[in-house]
Amino acid sequence: MTDYADLAPSSRRIMTPGPVEVDPRVLRALSYPILGQFDPEFTAIMNETMGMLRLLFRTDNKWAYPVDGTSRSGIEAVLTSLIEPGDRVLIPIYGRFGHLLHEIAERVGGEVTTIEKPWGTVFDPAEVIAAMDRVRPELVVMVHGETSTGRMQPLEAIGRECRRRDILFVVDAVATIGGVPVETDAWCMDAVIGGTQKCLSVPSGMAPVTYNGRAEEKVLARKRIERGLRMPQDSTEIPGRGLAAAVQHAYIRSNYLDLSQLQDYWSPSRLNHHTEMTSMLYGLREGLRILLQEGLDARFERHRLHEKALTAGLQAMGASLYGDPACKLPVVTCVNIPEGIDGDSVRAMLLEKFGIEIASSFGPLKGRIWRIGTMGYSCRRDNILQLLGAFEAVLLRHGVRLPAGEAVQAALHIYEQQASSKADV
Amino acid sequence: MTDYADLAPSSRRIMTPGPVEVDPRVLRALSYPILGQFDPEFTAIMNETMGMLRLLFRTDNKWAYPVDGTSRSGIEAVLTSLIEPGDRVLIPIYGRFGHLLHEIAERVGGEVTTIEKPWGTVFDPAEVIAAMDRVRPELVVMVHGETSTGRMQPLEAIGRECRRRDILFVVDAVATIGGVPVETDAWCMDAVIGGTQKCLSVPSGMAPVTYNGRAEEKVLARKRIERGLRMPQDSTEIPGRGLAAAVQHAYIRSNYLDLSQLQDYWSPSRLNHHTEMTSMLYGLREGLRILLQEGLDARFERHRLHEKALTAGLQAMGASLYGDPACKLPVVTCVNIPEGIDGDSVRAMLLEKFGIEIASSFGPLKGRIWRIGTMGYSCRRDNILQLLGAFEAVLLRHGVRLPAGEAVQAALHIYEQQASSKADV
Numbered sequence: 001m002t003d004y005a006d007l008a009p010s011s012r013r014i015m016t017p018g019p020v021e022v023d024p025r026v027l028r029a030l031s032y033p034i035l036g037q038f039d040p041e042f043t044a045i046m047n048e049t050m051g052m053l054r055l056l057f058r059t060d061n062k063w064a065y066p067v068d069g070t071s072r073s074g075i076e077a078v079l080t081s082l083i084e085p086g087d088r089v090l091i092p093i094y095g096r097f098g099h100l101l102h103e104i105a106e107r108v109g110g111e112v113t114t115i116e117k118p119w120g121t122v123f124d125p126a127e128v129i130a131a132m133d134r135v136r137p138e139l140v141v142m143v144h145g146e147t148s149t150g151r152m153q154p155l156e157a158i159g160r161e162c163r164r165r166d167i168l169f170v171v172d173a174v175a176t177i178g179g180v181p182v183e184t185d186a187w188c189m190d191a192v193i194g195g196t197q198k199c200l201s202v203p204s205g206m207a208p209v210t211y212n213g214r215a216e217e218k219v220l221a222r223k224r225i226e227r228g229l230r231m232p233q234d235s236t237e238i239p240g241r242g243l244a245a246a247v248q249h250a251y252i253r254s255n256y257l258d259l260s261q262l263q264d265y266w267s268p269s270r271l272n273h274h275t276e277m278t279s280m281l282y283g284l285r286e287g288l289r290i291l292l293q294e295g296l297d298a299r300f301e302r303h304r305l306h307e308k309a310l311t312a313g314l315q316a317m318g319a320s321l322y323g324d325p326a327c328k329l330p331v332v333t334c335v336n337i338p339e340g341i342d343g344d345s346v347r348a349m350l351l352e353k354f355g356i357e358i359a360s361s362f363g364p365l366k367g368r369i370w371r372i373g374t375m376g377y378s379c380r381r382d383n384i385l386q387l388l389g390a391f392e393a394v395l396l397r398h399g400v401r402l403p404a405g406e407a408v409q410a411a412l413h414i415y416e417q418q419a420s421s422k423a424d425v
Numbered sequence: 426m427t428d429y430a431d432l433a434p435s436s437r438r439i440m441t442p443g444p445v446e447v448d449p450r451v452l453r454a455l456s457y458p459i460l461g462q463f464d465p466e467f468t469a470i471m472n473e474t475m476g477m478l479r480l481l482f483r484t485d486n487k488w489a490y491p492v493d494g495t496s497r498s499g500i501e502a503v504l505t506s507l508i509e510p511g512d513r514v515l516i517p518i519y520g521r522f523g524h525l526l527h528e529i530a531e532r533v534g535g536e537v538t539t540i541e542k543p544w545g546t547v548f549d550p551a552e553v554i555a556a557m558d559r560v561r562p563e564l565v566v567m568v569h570g571e572t573s574t575g576r577m578q579p580l581e582a583i584g585r586e587c588r589r590r591d592i593l594f595v596v597d598a599v600a601t602i603g604g605v606p607v608e609t610d611a612w613c614m615d616a617v618i619g620g621t622q623k624c625l626s627v628p629s630g631m632a633p634v635t636y637n638g639r640a641e642e643k644v645l646a647r648k649r650i651e652r653g654l655r656m657p658q659d660s661t662e663i664p665g666r667g668l669a670a671a672v673q674h675a676y677i678r679s680n681y682l683d684l685s686q687l688q689d690y691w692s693p694s695r696l697n698h699h700t701e702m703t704s705m706l707y708g709l710r711e712g713l714r715i716l717l718q719e720g721l722d723a724r725f726e727r728h729r730l731h732e733k734a735l736t737a738g739l740q741a742m743g744a745s746l747y748g749d750p751a752c753k754l755p756v757v758t759c760v761n762i763p764e765g766i767d768g769d770s771v772r773a774m775l776l777e778k779f780g781i782e783i784a785s786s787f788g789p790l791k792g793r794i795w796r797i798g799t800m801g802y803s804c805r806r807d808n809i810l811q812l813l814g815a816f817e818a819v820l821l822r823h824g825v826r827l828p829a830g831e832a833v834q835a836a837l838h839i840y841e842q843q844a845s846s847k848a849d850v
Contacts, residue, residue, distance in 0.1 A: 004473065004714045007707055009460050019700055022459050030704055031456035034447050034628055035434050036782045048429065068630070069494040069681060070699040076681045104680045107649075203459055203704040205493070205630055224532075253678060255529045256494060256501045272787070274495040275444055279455055279628035280705065282432055289429045357461045362697070 012351075013383050016359040017147035017175060017332045017371050019197035019204050020378035022283075026202050029286035034278040038270065042278065045285060046266065052288035056177065056296075057192055057210045059184035065266040066206035066284055067257065068277050071174040071195040074207025076104050077257035078170055078191045081219050082211075083139060084250050085109030090137040092128050094153065095119055095146035096362045101172060105141060108253065113137065119149045119364060120323035125157035132165060139168045144182065145175035147198075148362050150334040150371060151327045152176065159188030168215060174198065177208070178291055179303045179331040179375055190215045199303070199331060201376030202287035205280045211259070223260040224251035303330055305418055306374045306384050309411040313388040316410035317395070317402045322369045331379070334361070334369045338400055343367055346394050354390040384411055437776075438808050441784040442572035442600060442757045442796055444622035444629050445803035447708075451627050454711035459703040463695065467703065470710060471691065477713035480721075481602065482617055482635045484609035490691040491631035491709055492682065493702050496599040496620040499632025501529050502682035503595055503616045506644050507636075508564060509675050510534030515562040517553050519578065520544055520571035521787045526597060530566060533678065538562065544574045544789060545748035550582035557590060564593045569607065570600035572623075573787050575759040575796060576752045577601065584613030593640060599623065602633070603716055604728045604756040604800055615640045624728070624756060626801030627712035630705045636684070648685040649676035728755055730843055731804045734836040735797065738813040741835035742820070742827045747794045756804070759786070759794045763825055768792055771819050779815040809836055 014021045035042040046065075053064035067074040079101075083089055089110035091102050094117040105112050113135045117123055132140060140162050145152045155171060162169035170191045173182045177192075179199030184192050191211035197204035211219075252258045256274065264271035291299060307330045311321065314335060322334035337343040343360060347370065350356045359371040372387070388407040395402060439446045460467040471490075478489035492499040504526075508514060514535035516527050519542040530537050538560045542548055557565060565587050570577045580596060587594035595616045598607045602617075604624030609617050616636035622629035636644075677683045681699065689696035716724060732755045736746065739760060747759035762768040768785060772795065775781045784796040797812070813832040820827060 004477065004710075004717065007454050007457055007470075007711060009457055009707075010466055011458065012460060012464070014459070014461055016461055019459060019462060019703060022704070024458075027456045027458065027704075029432050031452045032432055032434055033436065033452065034439070034444060035437060036439055036441055037444060037629075039437070039776065039782060041435055045432075052429070069498060070702060072699045073494060073498075073681045076679065080679075100680075107676070107678050107680050109678075197700055203702060204462075204700040205702040205705050251532070253532050253534075254501065254505075254682075255525075255532050256498045257679075257681070274497045275622055275629040277495060277628060277630040277705075278444060279447070279452075279708070280630050280702075282434075283704070285429075286432060292429065351464065357464060 011355055013356045013386060014378055015372050015374070015383060015387050016357055017198065017373040018195065018375060020201055020373055020375045022203055023201045023287065023290055023377040025290060026283045026286045029282040030203070030279050032282055037276045037278065043270065045281065046276065049281060049285045049288065050266065052285065052292060053208050053210065055292060056194070056208070056288060057182065057184040058186070059210050059212070061184065061210045061212045063216060063263055063266070064208070064210040065262065066208045066281070067262065068274055068280070069207060070204050071193065071197070071207045072100070073257060074193040074209045075101065075172055076108070077207070077254075077259055077262070078193055078209055078211065079104050079110070079141065080108040080254050080257050081222070081252050081259035082168060082170065082191060082215060083108050083110040084222060086111060087139060088113065088135060088137040090115070090131055090135045090140045092123050092131070092142050093117070094122050094149065094151060095143065096148035097143045097146055097172060101141050101143065110139075120151065122151050122153045122327040125154060128158050129161045132161065132167060137167060139170055141170040142172070144171050144173040145180070145329045145331065147175045147329070147332050147371070148365065150323055150329045150332040152180070152329040153327070155189065156187045163188040168218065175329065175331065178299065180300055184210055196284060196287065198373070199376045200287045200291065201378070202283045203280070205277065206284050208284070216263070219259045219263070222249045222252050303374060303379055305414070306379045306381065307331070307333065309381070309384050309414040310372065310374055310388070312414050313384070313407040313411040317388070317392055317407040331373060331375045333372045333374065335372065336369055337367065341398055341400060343370060346370070346398055349394045349397065350390055354394070356387055356390050381415060436780055438781045438811060439803055440797050440799070440808060440812050441782055442623065442798040443620065443800060445626055445798055445800045447628055448626045448712065448715055448802040450715060451708045451711045454707040455628070455704050457707055462701045462703065467701070468695065470706065471701065474706060474710045474713065475691065477710065477717060478633050478635065480717060481619070481633070481713060482607065482609040483611070484635050484637070486609065486635045486637045488641065488688055488691070489633070489635040490687070491633045491706070492687065493699055493705070494632060495629050496618065496622070496632045497525070498682060499618040499634045500526065500597055501533070502632070502684055502687070503618055503634055503636065504529050504535070504566065505533040505679050505682050506647070506677050506684040507593060507595065507616060507640055508533050508535040509647060511536060512564060513538065513560060513562040515540070515556055515560045515565045517548050517556070517567050518542070519547050519574065519576060520568065521573035522568045522571055522597060526566050526568065535564070545576065547576050547578045547752040550579060553583050554586045557586065557592060562592060564595055566595040567597070569596050569598040570605065570754045570756065572600045572754070572757050572796070573790065575748055575754045575757040577605065577754040578752070580614065581612045588613040593643065600754065600756065603724065605725055609635055621709060621712065623798070624801045625712045625716065626803070627708045628705070630702065631709050633709070641688070644684045644688070647674045647677050728799060728804055730839070731799045731806065731809050732756070732758065734806070734809050734839040735799055735813070737839050738809070738832040738836035742813070742817055742832040756798060756800045758797045758799065760797065761794055762792065766823055766825060768795060771795070771823055774819045774822065775815055779819070781812055781815050806840060
């Protein structure tokens with residue numbers, strides 16, 4: 001029973017839409033000895049992390065903290081806490097992760113109406129606003145950056161119109177947070193869910209969320225008085241109903257993902273809930289620290305530069321990019337797989353021979369596109385140049401005819417342009 | 426915005442009932458560069474971890490994998506997947522974490538009946554069996570090791586009688602797994618939830634679970650066909666009901682904590698669900714590897730030895746131990762706080778001056794007992810001896826009259842006895 005080998009993962013350049021390579025400083029933070037969850041040193045780290053998350057989300061919200069689980073746990077925590085069974089929920093879908101929002105919203109009891117756009121495009125905000133007026137939902141829930149198709153939805157006009165109609169606007173910014181601007185307050189988003197394993201370059205395991213007073217009001221209306229704290233006269237409880245509010249609201253059906261309990265745990269009262277993930281929080285704090293040291297705007301600029309070099313390289317080798325370029329997600333680049341080429345064989349050779357990982361896609365796009373992520377710590381010049389060279393070699397090996405050598409040169413050209421324009425300033 | 430300091434947690438001896446100190450080998454594993462979640466090297470690590478978990482749980486179950494969240498996420502995943510709304514659930518409660526099981530079971534829709542024992546005691550199995558015959562539940566759910574009171578419930582007779590009556594028996598072994606025997610198969614437990622941050626000495630963040638074919642049958646009956654995979658004739662869906670089964674079962678109301686989806690993700694089909702927590706899985710694998718190298722029986726013996734030394738030391742200084750000794754949980758020792766002593770002041774001085782953390786308790790025991798954990802990597806001779814010396818000094822400083830110097834000598838005596846009995850063999 002003792003014949004399990006030492007952990008020895010191979011070295012990888014991870015150029016998928018997540019998880020991506022973890023910054024070595026974050027890896028180091030993960031390896032620090034832990035503190036107890038109520039140790040004053042640790043609760044100070046919790047508070048500090050909340051402050052950093054507010055800067056990340058560009059918000060003055062009181063609540064900004066990680067849910068202890070992968071990104072999808074953050075989405076479910078927000079939806080199960082904000083959607084009361086029977087609430088009308090409008091979900092505009094333009095890729096796989098919109099369908100996931102539908103799936104989760106329905107499971108937690110929402111009366112979901114969806115509108116859909118063909119994959120590879122996004123919504124004109126007017127289409128969403130028209131649907132809002134037709135459906136009259138309590139919530140609009142949608143994806144900011146859809147990694148399945150590499151598209152990004154403009155949100156500002158939708159947010160403004162939600163606010164005017166007193167609709168809660170919930171946004172899945174898992175793929176975009178830390179890589180492209182996500183303006184929680186300016187875009188009138190009432191709740192936003194971020195991801196760690198993409199543009200933050202922290203391992204999967206936490207889901208930073210933020211929500212404002214409008215969202216908190218709904219959470220608190222559904223707060224359930226815990227057993228042992230109830231008064232005897234409360235005992236004639238209506239099944240499935242809370243006890244506290246004047247208008248009775250259905251209580252939140254999860255304990256683990258109940259934002260009303262989580263915010264008590266993250267408040268000065270530190271009401272005991274789960275045991276905080278100490279090591280993951282160390283990692284998240286360090287990832288946020290790196291991000292704030294780089295500066296959000298500089299970071300967004302870096303992501304745009306490497307996207308430009310990557311796409312210039314791909315185009316120089318004659319690759320065809322998938323989707324409407326007007327709404328391209330800067331941190332994911334989708335490439336049409338050439339006719340007659342086995343996409344998985346190309347990916348396998350890239351991984352096995354070159355140690356570089358890129359992704360396939362889902363559903364209607366499975367076998368039709370490759371997806372290349374340029375996120376966080378993986379979004380680096382050496383990665384772009386090595387990927388382009390390796391990708392070219394693998395395509396040649398698979399019989400694709402292309403102008404050899406052009407891709408890397410085109411990318412180098414972009415980088416030199418950038419360097420000289422900087423020198424000009 | 427760049428004035429956040431380097432992470433620099435103080436050195437701590439963590440002698441609480443969790444989280445406890447993390448084995449340095451586990452900390453090192455956390456710091457390894459990550460692999461992508463579908464990288465064949467990573468899925469091999471997932472499979473290997475499942476095999477190690479079967480050994481930990483002492484089971485031949487097909488399903489043994491971690492849920493991605495803290496221990497409570499594993500409890501909720503099992504309860505929300507196995508309790509169909511309206512199911513009768515019997516929950517015997519003898520401490521705080523039994524109340525938590527009640528809270529979660531009720532939120533997910535169970536018709537819960539509880540029976541209670543005074544804190545500091547456990548159930549005679551016959552009492553639970555009698556309640557089973559009265560309530561006729563679909564499930565019995567209970568805690569194995571109750572850290573709030575430091576008691577441990579014998580489970581074997583209850584498990585056997587559940588099986589005879591075709592009742593699902595679900596056990597929260599968060600506090601005991603890896604520290605005292607947990608015999609999943611021999612005790613007829615249909616689903617067991619373990620914890621990482623206690624006797625496994627892996628940071629909080631994953632919840633290993635196992636369940637057998639009887640539990641899986643219920644999970645699969647409630648499996649919901651995902652949107653996009655349904656046939657048109659299925660569209661006249663009864664709200665809240667699944668579509669597949671002959672007898673219609675209510676589908677599982679969580680997506681994130683849905684065992685039917687999680688087991689697909691952990692199966693060879695690798696159906697995409699969440700993004701696996703790579704670094705945490707590295708840590709869990711290393712923690713399990715350390716445990717299997719030590720050997721489960723040797724590990725249990727080690728926990729008993731250090732408990733013996735600790736209690737001998739505490740008794741030698743005149744401390745009074747809380748609770749019925751016949752059902753003491755070996756990995757948690759509860760000490761009655763002497764009359765007139767501020768328990769929190771003692772704990773604070775231990776932490777601030779000596780870097781040693783012990784715990785208080787909850788509810789009726791708050792301010793009445795201290796709880797000392799001897800779990801996993803924290804369960805070491807140097808920790809026991811240092812704690813006893815420091816605890817004595819702090820109690821003296823708080824005006825407690827006690828025979829100075831006796832505690833450490835008593836513990837040393839136990840260790841010497843042990844060494845000479847080993848030498849005799």
